[in-house]
Amino acid sequence: MRRKQREESSNAGRWLTTYSDMVTLLLAFFVLLFAFSNVDEGKFSSIISAFQNYLGVLTEGQSILERPSPLPFDYSDMGHRQLYELFEQMSDYIEQEGLQGVELEIQERGLIxxxxxxxxxxxxxxxxxxxxxxxxxxxxxxxxxxxxxxxxEGHTDDWPIRTSTFPSNWELSVHRATNVVRHLIEEDGFDPEKLSVAGYSEYRPIRPNDTAQNRALNRRVDIVILNIDM
Known part of the structure; x- marks a missing residue:
């Protein structure tokens, strides 16, 4: 009876070894694919890191049962996959044009x-x-x-504004977002039914309004490409 219990105990963990071998082979396969192509070093590191997180490839000192956090969205979902591909496309465009003061971020709701x-x-x-x-x-x-x-979406910092045109940051944030939308419609031929405007004043900061640098980051306009599946 004791021998049977020992055998069952030793067999219980074998699937972990098989799983680990499979993940290692998958990672090696993708590394080989990229080795035969011209790959940007930064993007290569990002992709390897993503596979480590998503597939559960371990770093030193981690248990296989302590799986790292997955990707920030379900990559198998068509809407999210489209956003990720657009993220790559827009990253290349921003780099090629040398645009300063422009950032990209993927959230559940879409690409910002x-x-x-x-x-x-x-x-x-x-x-x-x-x-x-x-x-x-x-x-x-x-x-x-x-x-x-x-x-x-228009955003401001927490410094108050009081002018005849903008009695508060609410008016300033909405007016800025509206002017962007009007240009996209009137000059660039966008379908008005696909566009919307929001002004959040100072109430959705991305940094604490405690330094001049942080306030400058909070004063922004976000164009959000909404996830079509939401």
Whole structure:
């Protein structure tokens, strides 16, 4: 009876060894694929890291039962896969154009193209700069035919504004987002039914409003390519 119990105990963990071998072979396969192509070093590292997290490839000192956090979304989902591919496309575009003050972020709700205030507007103003118009026109060529709806969101920092045009940051944030949408419709031929506007004033910061640098980051316009499956 004791011998049978020992045999069952030793067999119980064998699937872990098989699983570990399978994951190692998968990782080796993808490494070989990339070895035969021209790969950007940064992207290669990102992809390897993603596979380590998603497939459960272990780093030193980890137990196979302590699986790392998965990718930030279900990559098998068609909507998320499309957003990730668009993320790669937009990253290449931003790098090629040498755009400053533009960031990308993938969230569950969609892909965010984040523009710092100085890219589009002067401080406390809502009129698009001439260079901003060119950026929007080039961006429109990348986004116009997407099936996804787009939402343009205006954000400010917590410094109050009181002018005849903008009695508060609410008006400033909405006015900025509206001017971006109007340009996309009137000059770049976007379908108005696919666009929406939101102004959040100072109430959705991405950094604490405790330094001048953080306040500058919070003053922004986000163009959100919404996940079509949500």
């Amino acid at each position: 193209i984040r523009f710092a205030e100085q890219v589009f507007f002067d401080l406390g103003q809502a009129t698009l700069k001439p260079e901003a118009l060119e950026i929007l026109d080039n961006l429109a060529d990348q986004l116009r035919e997407l099936p996804n709806p787009l939402r343009v």
